[in-house]
Amino acid sequence: MAGDDIPLLSKSRFTSGLQCLRKLHLSCFQPDLGTPPDAAQQAVFDAGALVGEIARDLRPGGVLIDEAYYLHDEAVQRTRGLLTDTSIPAFYEAAFTEEGIRVRADILARTPENSWELIEVKSTMSTKKQHIPDVAVQLMVIEKAGLTTERVSLAHLSRDYTYPGGEYQADQLLTIDDMTDDARAYVGTIADELAVMRRALSEDEPPDIAIGPHCRKPYDCEFFAHCRAREPEWTIEELPGLSAKKRTQLRDGGTLSILEIPDETQLNAAQERARQSVITGSPQRGDRLEAELNKIVTPAHFIDFETLGPALPVYPGTRPYEAVPFQWSDHVLHQNGSVTHSDFLADGSEDPRSAFVDSLVSQLTGAATIVVYSSYEETCLRGLQAVLPDHSAALETLLTGRWVDLLQIVRGHYYHRDFRGSFSLKSVLPALAPGVAYEDLEIRGGMVASNAYLESIRPETSARSRKKLRQDLLAYCAKDTKAMLLIIDAMRGERARPSGLTSKLSRALRALWPFGALKT
Ligand code: SF4
Numbered sequence: 171m172a173g174d175d176i177p178l179l180s181k182s183r184f185t186s187g188l189q190c191l192r193k194l195h196l197s198c199f200q201p202d203l204g205t206p207p208d209a210a211q212q213a214v215f216d217a218g219a220l221v222g223e224i225a226r227d228l229r230p231g232g233v234l235i236d237e238a239y240y241l242h243d244e245a246v247q248r249t250r251g252l253l254t255d256t257s258i259p260a261f262y263e264a265a266f267t268e269e270g271i272r273v274r275a276d277i278l279a280r281t282p283e284n285s286w287e288l289i290e291v292k293s294t295m296s297t298k299k300q301h302i303p304d305v306a307v308q309l310m311v312i313e314k315a316g317l318t319t320e321r322v323s324l325a326h327l328s329r330d331y332t333y334p335g336g337e338y339q340a341d342q343l344l345t346i347d348d349m350t351d352d353a354r355a356y357v358g359t360i361a362d363e364l365a366v367m368r369r370a371l372s373e374d375e376p377p378d379i380a381i382g383p384h385c386r387k388p389y390d391c392e393f394f395a396h397c398r399a400r401e402p403e404w405t406i407e408e409l410p411g412l413s414a415k416k417r418t419q420l421r422d423g424g425t426l427s428i429l430e431i432p433d434e435t436q437l438n439a440a441q442e443r444a445r446q447s448v449i450t451g452s453p454q455r456g457d458r459l460e461a462e463l464n465k466i467v468t469p470a471h472f473i474d475f476e477t478l479g480p481a482l483p484v485y486p487g488t489r490p491y492e493a494v495p496f497q498w499s500d501h502v503l504h505q506n507g508s509v510t511h512s513d514f515l516a517d518g519s520e521d522p523r524s525a526f527v528d529s530l531v532s533q534l535t536g537a538a539t540i541v542v543y544s545s546y547e548e549t550c551l552r553g554l555q556a557v558l559p560d561h562s563a564a565l566e567t568l569l570t571g572r573w574v575d576l577l578q579i580v581r582g583h584y585y586h587r588d589f590r591g592s593f594s595l596k597s598v599l600p601a602l603a604p605g606v607a608y609e610d611l612e613i614r615g616g617m618v619a620s621n622a623y624l625e626s627i628r629p630e631t632s633a634r635s636r637k638k639l640r641q642d643l644l645a646y647c648a649k650d651t652k653a654m655l656l657i658i659d660a661m662r663g664e665r666a667r668p669s670g671l672t673s674k675l676s677r678a679l680r681a682l683w684p685f686g687a688l689k690t
Contacts (some may be wrong), residue, residue: 177495195376204392210617213274232260268314306356333483408591456583
């Protein structure tokens with residue numbers, strides 16, 4: 171590719187290039203191969219944009235360069251035209267192009283010395299390592315454009331902030347960290363990094379880089395599905411808990427597929443179960459699986475919570491990203507093998523936590539076992555103890571009962587090759603109960619559920635939409651708790667069942683399950 175054809179970089183392309191040169195190449199030349207953001211990711215982006223708008227009040231009275239991103243040259247012209255107007259104290263989204271790099275600065279504020287302060291805004295709770303190149307590349311471009319930059323800062327959500335209600339106050343919501351030294355130190359490395367990126371971009375084909383942990387850190391890569399398709403069907407990346415050392419050892423030895431792993435390779439128990447499952451095509455059960463499952467004593471309550479955790483708190487007294495539970499589902503396995511279901515979904519604009527706890531405590535009183543999938547529910551209840559002291563004793567009684575984490579049982583004692591290396595409920599359920607996947611639901615993830623709940627309680631939402639949203643929420647949460655029963659049923663399998671209890675459970679599930687055939 172001729173040098174003139176190398177595309178301009180942007181701040182996001184630069185950070186993509188730091189994460190993976192293949193990602194950079196694909197995002198420049200084949201962006202359509204990326205997976206568009208889903209509703210949950212879009213909600214995160216939207217929340218970030220909202221935080222960015224609020225942050226402008228940190229340096230008020232500025233001018234917004236509101237030309238769209240695809241009108242970058244126009245935005246640069248307008249920025250340049252206004253910079254000399256010393257009556258303007260700040261710019262939001264000021265645009266620059268230097269050294270083949272385009273940037274838009276969240277906030278560029280004039281200092282008393284007629285120099286500039288660059289403020290990058292993030293909706294994180296702290297400054298992170300990956301933010302340094304992000305601000306450094308902006309600093310470099312802005313200074314190449316002739317601006318003297320006195321200070322480089324990063325504004326992020328404050329850990330000390332508690333929402334008092336009403337409008338968000340930027341100076342309370344956000345904390346500003348000085349990153350001047352880090353950014354200046356990093357600028358010195360940018361030229362070399364740009365040279366490497368431009369060399370990669372001068373090639374016709376994207377670099378041949380295998381998938382690995384870098385696909386998720388520091389950011390989820392939108393090309394993962396595309397790159398995963400280049401790997402063997404049973405890629406070693408699906409070995410649970412694969413360490414960097416083991417990955418390197420296997421790849422350096424030319425082993426790309428789980429099927430090719432030499433017998434003498436040292437694998438931990440979960441990895442060996444995964445390997446055997448792929449080789450044989452059959453699920454692998456650990457010796458202690460049944461004993462672990464027998465810790466579930468009836469009446470057993472299989473519970474799941476849905477929570478809100480928005481960057482911008484909704485209820486007075488809550489903090490950014492604080493989990494506020496608004497819904498629970500409980501499938502109860504009784505001693506005679508029958509299964510019943512109860513649920514709670516808050517309503518109205520009030521803080522749902524008290525009603526949530528009252529209903530949950532009442533529901534779980536008398537439970538012999540509380541079964542969860544991950545420690546999230548316990549953590550959530552511990553958090554509620556701190557903020558609802560009147561409920562603390564009742565919650566303590568629940569928390570000191572018999573809890574069984576089904577995720578730990580699956581992770582430690584069972585593997586089905588269709589887990590594909592993941593033990594999340596969304597991976598495990600379709601593997602063990604095909605036809606009972608989440609695709610038939612309108613809501614398929616926690617973030618979408620959280621947004622649906624917020625939508626349902628907005629005064630502007632019509633009664634019809636509200637009813638539909640609530641139906642979708644109830645169906646989603648119920649699926650998570652029913653899934654745990656199905657998973658136990660499938661893990662035991664017909665031959666492994668020690669008593670008539672599980673067969674009764676299967677019949678009860680068939681009678682209750684509205685989503686399709688069960689696999690046993
Ligand atoms: S999925 Fe991984 S290997 Fe592929 S482009 Fe993204 S980061 Fe690179």
